[in-house]
Amino acid sequence: MAHEMWTEERPPEDFYRILDPNGELQTDPPELDEEELLKLYRTFIATRILEEKMLNMQRSGEVSLVARTLGEEATPLGCAAALQPDDWIFYTYRQTPALLYWKLPMVEVIASATGREPETIAEQVDTEDTPVNFSPDYTPIGTNVVNGVGAAMTDAFNDRDTVTMVFTGDGSTSQGAFHDGMNFAGVFDVPAVIVCQNNQWAISEPAHRQTGSETFAQKADAYGLPSARVDGNDVFAVYETARTAVERARSGNGATFIECVTYRMGAHNTSDNPNRYRDDSEQRAYWEDRDPVDRYETYLRDQGILEDDTEAELRDGINDQVDDAVERVRSISTSEPERMFDTILHGESWRERHQRAELHRELNDMNPFVDFTGEGFDE
Amino acid sequence: MSNDLDTELDTDETAIDPQETETINLITAVNRTLHQEMDRDESIRLLGYDIGPLGGVYRGTEGLLAEFGDKRVIDTPLSENGIIGTAVGMAMRGERPVPEIQFMGFFYPAFGQFMYAVVKMYKRTGGALELPMTIRIPYGGGVKALEYHQESTETYFIHTPGVRVICASTPAQTKGLLAASIRTVDPVIFLEPKKIYRGVDEPVPTAAYTLPLNKARIVQTGSDVTVLTWGAMVQQAQAAATDVDADVEIVDLRSLSPLDIETILDSVSKTGRCVVFHEARRTLGLGAELSALINEYALDRLKAPIKRATGYDVHFPGHDIEDDYLPDDDRVRYAIEAVMSYEF
Numbered sequence: 191m192a193h194e195m196w197t198e199e200r201p202p203e204d205f206y207r208i209l210d211p212n213g214e215l216q217t218d219p220p221e222l223d224e225e226e227l228l229k230l231y232r233t234f235i236a237t238r239i240l241e242e243k244m245l246n247m248q249r250s251g252e253v254s255l256v257a258r259t260l261g262e263e264a265t266p267l268g269c270a271a272a273l274q275p276d277d278w279i280f281y282t283y284r285q286t287p288a289l290l291y292w293k294l295p296m297v298e299v300i301a302s303a304t305g306r307e308p309e310t311i312a313e314q315v316d317t318e319d320t321p322v323n324f325s326p327d328y329t330p331i332g333t334n335v336v337n338g339v340g341a342a343m344t345d346a347f348n349d350r351d352t353v354t355m356v357f358t359g360d361g362s363t364s365q366g367a368f369h370d371g372m373n374f375a376g377v378f379d380v381p382a383v384i385v386c387q388n389n390q391w392a393i394s395e396p397a398h399r400q401t402g403s404e405t406f407a408q409k410a411d412a413y414g415l416p417s418a419r420v421d422g423n424d425v426f427a428v429y430e431t432a433r434t435a436v437e438r439a440r441s442g443n444g445a446t447f448i449e450c451v452t453y454r455m456g457a458h459n460t461s462d463n464p465n466r467y468r469d470d471s472e473q474r475a476y477w478e479d480r481d482p483v484d485r486y487e488t489y490l491r492d493q494g495i496l497e498d499d500t501e502a503e504l505r506d507g508i509n510d511q512v513d514d515a516v517e518r519v520r521s522i523s524t525s526e527p528e529r530m531f532d533t534i535l536h537g538e539s540w541r542e543r544h545q546r547a548e549l550h551r552e553l554n555d556m557n558p559f560v561d562f563t564g565e566g567f568d569e
Numbered sequence: 570m571s572n573d574l575d576t577e578l579d580t581d582e583t584a585i586d587p588q589e590t591e592t593i594n595l596i597t598a599v600n601r602t603l604h605q606e607m608d609r610d611e612s613i614r615l616l617g618y619d620i621g622p623l624g625g626v627y628r629g630t631e632g633l634l635a636e637f638g639d640k641r642v643i644d645t646p647l648s649e650n651g652i653i654g655t656a657v658g659m660a661m662r663g664e665r666p667v668p669e670i671q672f673m674g675f676f677y678p679a680f681g682q683f684m685y686a687v688v689k690m691y692k693r694t695g696g697a698l699e700l701p702m703t704i705r706i707p708y709g710g711g712v713k714a715l716e717y718h719q720e721s722t723e724t725y726f727i728h729t730p731g732v733r734v735i736c737a738s739t740p741a742q743t744k745g746l747l748a749a750s751i752r753t754v755d756p757v758i759f760l761e762p763k764k765i766y767r768g769v770d771e772p773v774p775t776a777a778y779t780l781p782l783n784k785a786r787i788v789q790t791g792s793d794v795t796v797l798t799w800g801a802m803v804q805q806a807q808a809a810a811t812d813v814d815a816d817v818e819i820v821d822l823r824s825l826s827p828l829d830i831e832t833i834l835d836s837v838s839k840t841g842r843c844v845v846f847h848e849a850r851r852t853l854g855l856g857a858e859l860s861a862l863i864n865e866y867a868l869d870r871l872k873a874p875i876k877r878a879t880g881y882d883v884h885f886p887g888h889d890i891e892d893d894y895l896p897d898d899d900r901v902r903y904a905i906e907a908v909m910s911y912e913f
């Protein structure tokens with residue numbers, strides 16, 4: 191039975207864990223003060239509320255595509271919390287908690303899902319400097335791994351103590367760019383932490399279709415990187431492992447690869463219908479019992495850190511914040527069509543000028559093809 | 570091997586019986602063809618990610634895993650370079666792999682295997698090793714998708730010798746061209762216009778059949794102007810033709826590489842005017858080559874300069890303005906009107 195719960199070859203729950211699924215400590219918790227503990231909790235809840243809202247907006251056509259973190263939140267959250275201001279995060283589309291933890295405004299998160307031209311969003315949303323640096327989000331998978339490692343190489347060569355954290359999925363480890371990144375990270379001892387958020391699915395493919403290795407963690411051996419395999423639904427274990435890796439990187443001892451084992455509770459994204467390829471009711475029940483937020487909440491309540499009224503207050507605050515962000519996104523206008531020519535190259539060219547004029551004419555019901563000399567159009 | 574693709578492909582062809590048709594859309598035509606070809610030839614294997622239980626993100630391979638098993642419908646690790654590279658190895662051993670790349674914009678990691686192995690093997694072995702493989706790729710915009718899900722960058726393939734580039738424009742064309750691609754001994758890039766995967770149904774013969782890989786198709790004849798186009802733009806050209814004061818001849822190129830230059834030159838020589846209409850960006854889009862060819866070999870027949878109604882030279886834009894980017898019946902109509910209005 192156990193094997194069916196698990197898409198890797200390794201027996202279940204053979205990983206580092208601090209907080210068990212019932213919210214009980216198996217070993218000493220990380221040294222986090224009450225404020226930090228509540229910040230983690232707040233980020234968990236904010237992620238759930240925000241993503242739920244975005245899902246609704248997708249259904250009503252306000253945003254185009256939403257990929258949720260549901261059930262996987264502890265992995266990006268625990269990892270991100272181990273960073274310091276000025277560090278870097280190279281992320282994909284499944285790390286919302288990392289964005290919110292480091293105060294990326296919700297309006298930016300939602301706006302980027304509208305599919306509008308980036309200039310339109312940049313102009314109409316007041317971007318705020320976040321304490322850590324974020325790479326742009328990445329659509330083509332694997333690409334960010336090798337870019338992140340390159341960024342970390344500059345820190346190594348310049349003796350800076352900045353750390354770069356790179357997120358990748360289980361499926362993405364099959365890309366050449368993942369292996370390039372791991373290899374360069376090992377050769378150049380870069381200050382990076384590469385995190386495999388193993389949610390056991392890549393769209394319709396289970397994780398064992400991606401690798402013949404017993405675990406993803408052991409891939410690190412081949413590149414001369416130390417690795418860890420942790421309960422990705424235990425924010426304490428994730429945090430503690432990431433903290434050690436970040437310290438190691440910061441003190442000049444090179445990169446670490448961390449496999450966080452979790453489970454994709456929902457669809458790959460809003461275009462996907464998992465009923466077509468997985469009947470995972472049993473698996474889902476198993477993972478629901480291991481929910482990252484439930485166990486953490488139980489722990490906080492047992493410790494007397496979280497009470498009903500603090501929770502209600504916190505949820506109200508988040509709801510207001512989400513509503514505000516949604517309102518601001520709704521006020522962003524659609525893009526001027528000519529925006530498509532912006533920020534491609536610096537400087538001017540005949541080609542760009544001419545094609546802008548063509549588009550302008552087309553939009554104003556004038557024939558864009560009547561320049562037969564290259565001298566342009568008389569209106 | 571015979572060089573005559575018509576004859577070669579006709580040998581295995583079941584007579585097309587127009588009595589027996591089913592009305593289906595383009596993606597169903599893909600599915601039917603794969604099914605029939607896999608039934609016919611055991612050396613055909615499909616490779617790709619999400620093509621098994623899911624049946625492809627666009628359902629092109631739906632039901633095939635159940636029918637043919639997981640040795641012939643292979644969900645691979647998520648590596649495009651791995652998919653194309655292993656397909657090459659299979660073709661080297663006499664099989665006919667049909668890999669799917671989920672979106673054209675995700676072909677790029679496979680360029681290594683494409684350039685080093687797919688297109689070169691036949692040449693570098695002096696003809697000893699053939700690589701019969703058909704790489705299926707949905708391409709094109711108009712579906713309000715994420716970045717890299719709308720690409721129309723066929724130029725990269727067309728620019729490269731050693732591979733046929735085929736693009737279908739209707740369900741019936743898809744069935745015949747895909748079957749022919751799978752049966753030919755050359756590597757083929759088979760482009761599927763995903764914007765019209767669904768929504769346009771037409772009667773398609775139920776029996777297997779092939780269409781020539783080396784002949785353009787005259788969609789409609791006309792005497793004033795030739796529109797050269799392919800894929801999802803064919804329909805748009807047809808719409809424009811009904812709405813313009815000119816007798817328009819529409820040529821669906823079908824084979825983007827190599828080109829059926831005879832048909833192209835015949836048509837343009839007859840009409841004396843030409844518009845190239847493609848979704849791809851203009852600079853070094855296939856329109857550039859077509860325009861050059863016509864100038865080289867039919868200049869004295871031209872009554873007007875050739876115009877290119879195309880995408881702009883930009884990255885495919887955000888959803889809110891993608892309709893302003895994409896060429897459509899209006900854009901090609903303007904181009905037709907422009908060449909019609911021209912006087913030397």
Ligand SMILES: Cc1ncc(C[n+]2csc(CCOP(=O)(O)OP(=O)(O)O)c2C)c(N)n1
Pocket residue numbers: 284329330331358359360361362363389391392393454458618647671675678
């Ligand atoms: C180069 C490339 N190929 C294919 C895709 C299409 N695609 C998007 S997400 C995805 C699955 C990724 O799975 P995984 O790495 O496990 O990340 P998860 O979605 O589970 O977080 C695929 C195949 C892509 N974005 N980029």
Ligand SMILES: [Mg+2]
Pocket residue numbers: 359360361387388389390391392393
């Ligand atoms: Mg995954």
